[in-house]
Amino acid sequence: MQRSKPYFAYGSNMKIDRITADERAPSARKIGRAKMLDKKLVFNKISTDGSGKGNIIVSPSNSVWGVLFEINEREIQNLDRAEGGYYKQDITVIDEDGNSTDAFTYISSKTDDNLKPYDWYLELIIEGADECDLPKEYIDDLRKFESKPDTRKKK
Numbered sequence: 001m002q003r004s005k006p007y008f009a010y011g012s013n014m015k016i017d018r019i020t021a022d023e024r025a026p027s028a029r030k031i032g033r034a035k036m037l038d039k040k041l042v043f044n045k046i047s048t049d050g051s052g053k054g055n056i057i058v059s060p061s062n063s064v065w066g067v068l069f070e071i072n073e074r075e076i077q078n079l080d081r082a083e084g085g086y087y088k089q090d091i092t093v094i095d096e097d098g099n100s101t102d103a104f105t106y107i108s109s110k111t112d113d114n115l116k117p118y119d120w121y122l123e124l125i126i127e128g129a130d131e132c133d134l135p136k137e138y139i140d141d142l143r144k145f146e147s148k149p150d151t152r153k154k155k
Helices: 073-082 119-131 136-143
Strands: 007-009 029-046 052-070 087-095 100-107
Touching: 029 100, 052 087, 052 100, 052 119, 119 136
Parallel strands: 007 100
Antiparallel strands: 007 052, 029 052, 029 087, 087 100
């Protein structure tokens, strides 16, 4: 497998069956948990569906937990397409052993602080965090985010 920098997923891509979907990165293999220091998870990324999607902002003394994945380099273009409205950014995270690890993630500059995530989207993130064994306190904090029902007509 061609290697790239590890990918740091902090949103719905933490859910294994979502990140490994054909249109994303079927080769994705979990490396382990990690966190970004002095950052905070928010739901201010403007989405085409009228909701807020996960995003990371600077916030001293806070941390964003997530999951490091190894992805075949050829599939990163798929992930780039799936992450429309985000730009890829090189970051440094702290892994489970306390080591600094270079990785990449997706962050958006197209934001609106008045947005809320749909309830199903927030649930995907919580399920992924639980599935990847993120700290219980962090998962409890995820459950505190306010969400809204998705009232769009289903296709």
